[in-house]
Amino acid sequence: MPNVNPPYEPMVVVNDFVFCAKHGDEYCLACYYDHRFTNNVQIEDKIDDNLKENYSMDERPSFNVYSHGAIRIDPAGESCKCREHDKIDCESCFNWLALVKGQATQAQRDAAWLESKQKWYDKMGQ
Numbered sequence: 001m002p003n004v005n006p007p008y009e010p011m012v013v014v015n016d017f018v019f020c021a022k023h024g025d026e027y028c029l030a031c032y033y034d035h036r037f038t039n040n041v042q043i044e045d046k047i048d049d050n051l052k053e054n055y056s057m058d059e060r061p062s063f064n065v066y067s068h069g070a071i072r073i074d075p076a077g078e079s080c081k082c083r084e085h086d087k088i089d090c091e092s093c094f095n096w097l098a099l100v101k102g103q104a105t106q107a108q109r110d111a112a113w114l115e116s117k118q119k120w121y122d123k124m125g126q
C-alpha cells in the first residue's frame with residue numbers, strides 16, 4: 001500500500017499539495033510515495049462530477065513540484081517558493097486545481113473523440 005507513508009519521511013507542501021522532498025514527485029516510485037490521494041482531497045469538491053467521468057483522480061498523472069519551478073526555502077523545511085515570482089505557495093505557478101481540471105477536460109475530449117470514432121466504425125460495419 002503506497003498510501004501508508006511514515007510521517008517522518010521528508011516532504012514538501014506547496015499550495016496545499018504534498019510531494020516527496022527529495023524528488024518532488026506526488027507519486028514517487030523511488031520513495032514508494034503516493035500523495036495523490038491526500039492531494040485530491042484538497043480539490044475534489046471543486047471539480048464537477050461530469051469532469052470526473054472519464055478521469056480517475058487517484059490514477060491521474062502525478063505532478064512534479066520541482067518541474068513546476070519550486071525551490072526549497074530551507075533544506076530542512078517544507079515550504080517552497082516559485083522560481084519565477086519568488087513567491088511561497090504561488091497561485092499561478094502551483095495552481096493544482098487548474099492543472100487537474102485541464103487534465104480532466106482533456107480526458108473528456110479524448111473520450112468524446114473515441115466515442116464518435118466508434119460510432120463511425122459501427123456505421124461502417126467495422
Ligand SMILES: [Zn+2]
Nearest residue numbers: 020023028031
Ligand atoms: Zn521521492
Ligand SMILES: [Zn+2]
Nearest residue numbers: 082085090093
Ligand atoms: Zn510563481
